[in-house]
Amino acid sequence: MKAIEYQKFGNADALQMVELPKPVIKSGDVLINVKAFSINPMDWKIRKGEMKLMSGSNFPKYTGADFGGVIEETGSAVTGFKKGDEVFGVVKNMMKEGASAEYISVAASHIWKKPSDIGFAQAASLPVIGTAALTAIEKMGRIDSGTNILVNGATGGFGMILLQFLKQKGARVTAVTNSNGIAFAKTWGANTVIDYRKEEVLSREETYDIVIDLSGKMGYANAKQIMKAQSKFLNPTPRPIDIPLSLIRNLFTGKKHVIVLASPSKKYADALLDSVKHGLDVEIHKVFPFHKFKEAYRYAEQGGYTGKIVIEQQ
Ligand SMILES: NC(=O)c1ccc[n+]([C@@H]2O[C@H](COP(=O)([O-])OP(=O)(O)OC[C@H]3O[C@@H](n4cnc5c(N)ncnc54)[C@H](OP(=O)(O)O)[C@@H]3O)[C@@H](O)[C@H]2O)c1
Known part of the structure; x- marks a missing residue:
């Protein structure tokens, strides 16, 4: 599968597309076919080495904390989800993991069913x-x-x-x-x-x-x-x-x-899902295809827009 990683701290040029084996999931995890992940300032702060105390300095690092996608496989201990479910969520350790790949393994505790009235880009932007x-x-x-x-x-x-x-x-x-x-x-x-x-x-x-x-x-x-x-x-x-x-x-x-230090949880996800039902607006300024990841990050980092920038895969 394709994944975006980086092997050293730096600007968007440090990001590279690589081929990796599909992740193998543990019993409490799900394998997700990522359809979209959103860009947050935290992505480039970590990549530029501004958060080393929390992110550590080990490589490779991945990018993109929140995502939307489709479940491909569930671990033996996972209940409430099945293959084919459309979900959104957030990687468990935002400082050390990323959703920037065709498939990711995530804890089932960190995903929620995607409401049918929002797309993957909006769902990936929310957590x-x-x-x-x-x-x-x-x-x-x-x-x-x-x-x-x-x-x-x-x-x-x-x-x-x-x-x-x-x-x-x-x-x-x-x-x-x-x-x-x-x-x-x-x-x-x-x-x-x-x-x-x-x-x-x-x-x-x-x-x-x-x-x-x-x-x-x-x-x-x-x-x-x-x-x-x-x-x-x-x-x-x-x-x-x-x-x-x-x-x-x-x-x-x-x-x-x-x-203010936020930590995603079911309580917050439930509140957000309720707000979406009542019309919460999630403005997506621009969507970039997966292969234009460097352009997407450069654009996001330069600012001047409103709402979110998202990277989508076919
Ligand atoms: N602690 C936590 O748990 C937590 C969680 C989420 C986010 N955050 C942090 O919270 C911050 C905001 O997140 P975000 O996702 O909203 O980032 P964002 O989308 O980049 O928004 C930041 C906004 O600040 C504006 N801005 C820049 N310079 C300004 C100035 N001098 N005066 C007034 N506004 C200015 C930017 O406008 P321009 O585009 O014109 O530059 C942009 O609209 C980020 O630093 C992020 O890392 C923290």
Whole structure:
């Protein structure tokens, strides 16, 4: 079978297509014929060696955490799934495994039946960003129509889902996005939209109960300028030092630095499936065929689009 792997840290040129034997599954696993996998920023952060502490430095490495596909074979201990089922899911260890192959072996605990009203590309896009958005909502605590929230980097994958959940909660949301994302941010429920290339959000007079930075560029120290006295900065892109530092700092300030680390589970998958049933929008900006994997990653990394980039196989 064909697979995409890399043998050294680097840019998209480090990725290569190789021939590998089909994986042999263990009793609790399923063999999946991958139809689509989505691109997440984590893919290139790992590939560029920015997450070595968690990913390790062993090669080959694969890429692509979440996927949609068809079950080819089930392990002897697997119940609830059978050959031919259309499923979506996420690899168990996102730091060390990838879905970038014609066939992958995954734990049955990490797949869910794909709803028939969404395609493989949308299903493959949901686990990482959907789990992240639900985790962020939990970390925000009580949200109502009086809660003033700033979402910085609001129309990438994570922001797209988060905006829609915040709208359901009735929060007052300011979305900071690129010019291509303005109309989408409004559709997904933002009350105010700022183009980050035209306005410096840190210069605004307004202050927020919650600031969440999905661009990875704002940082707690900057965000404090636009936070209310009792407020939260949600950080899904922490440096390792931020984890202990935030715990200590939070004892002495009303402006809390809250780390968001999402981990997919059945609870989140069920919530996402329910949201899909109720019309959750999963915008796919562009789909690349499997053999154009380098182009897909280059395109995704350069930014400037809204929603998700997906790689599909025939
Ligand atoms: N901790 C966790 O569990 C977890 C889970 C999922 C994701 N994440 C992280 O969360 C972040 C967001 O994920 P994602 O999938 O939404 O990524 P994404 O699709 O790349 O979205 C990031 C968005 O930030 C925007 N942006 C870039 N520079 C900006 C600036 N100066 N001001 C405002 N916005 C700016 C980008 O716009 P342009 O396209 O114009 O650059 C893009 O729309 C990533 O860093 C990802 O690794 C963490």
